Amino acid sequence: MTNAQKFLDFYNDLDKVFAKELNHTDYVAFSSKVRELFNKNSVVRRYVDDLYQLGSLRNAISHQSKGGAAIAEPHFETVELIEKILQEFKNPLKVIPKFLFEVYAVTTESDLIELLDKMKTFDFSQAPVLDESGSVIEMISTNTISRWLFGQMKHEEIILPGVKVAELISFIETPKNYALISRNTTVFEAAEIYVKASKDKKSKLDCLIITHSGKSTEKLMGIVCIEDIAEYLMD
Structure with a gap:
């Protein structure tokens, strides 16, 4: 099977899953599907430029062939790309189980x-700070602890035993600088939350906290953390 044949197979599968996602029963151009899905799907948003280019390549292969031979033969990397987009659209990677672990939390x-x-x-x-009912109310970081330590430098001696987390709360640089997300959030959606928050707040979030449905x-x-999903950030 040639690269062109493989490409067309993946393209046709992708076109079908796009149509199914949009509940289309009549013919709709691939580019129109991409535009419609842009506001609904983080995978499409991530690869939108690639998708338009892949659509143009498909037209070149299918509509401009001579004697049954494709006028354009996709590179192996192009075939890999459209297969990757297809798989990520059908089975998007979610924050759980990727970032599942036992979270150590504290109280004041x-x-x-x-x-x-x-x-x-x-x-x-x-570390998340929980109230008496177990709800998240803040995040304590090593940066917070450093700010607290600098604040204690006026004392000749810093005695750690007996110091409670409550004493650090006022040293948090940006209060409540986190977002709660559900376990079904995709890694691309998580990355978009970071990008949007950075634009809105003019500073990056400290972290995203995952719960079953995004409730504190x-x-x-x-x-x-942003470092965890850096590879999924939009270019």
């Missing part, structure tokens, strides 16, 4: 020295 009454010990042992830099009252399932 937790000891700072215990938090520091956990951070060192398990190598993490942020639910069990924490994972945390996503």
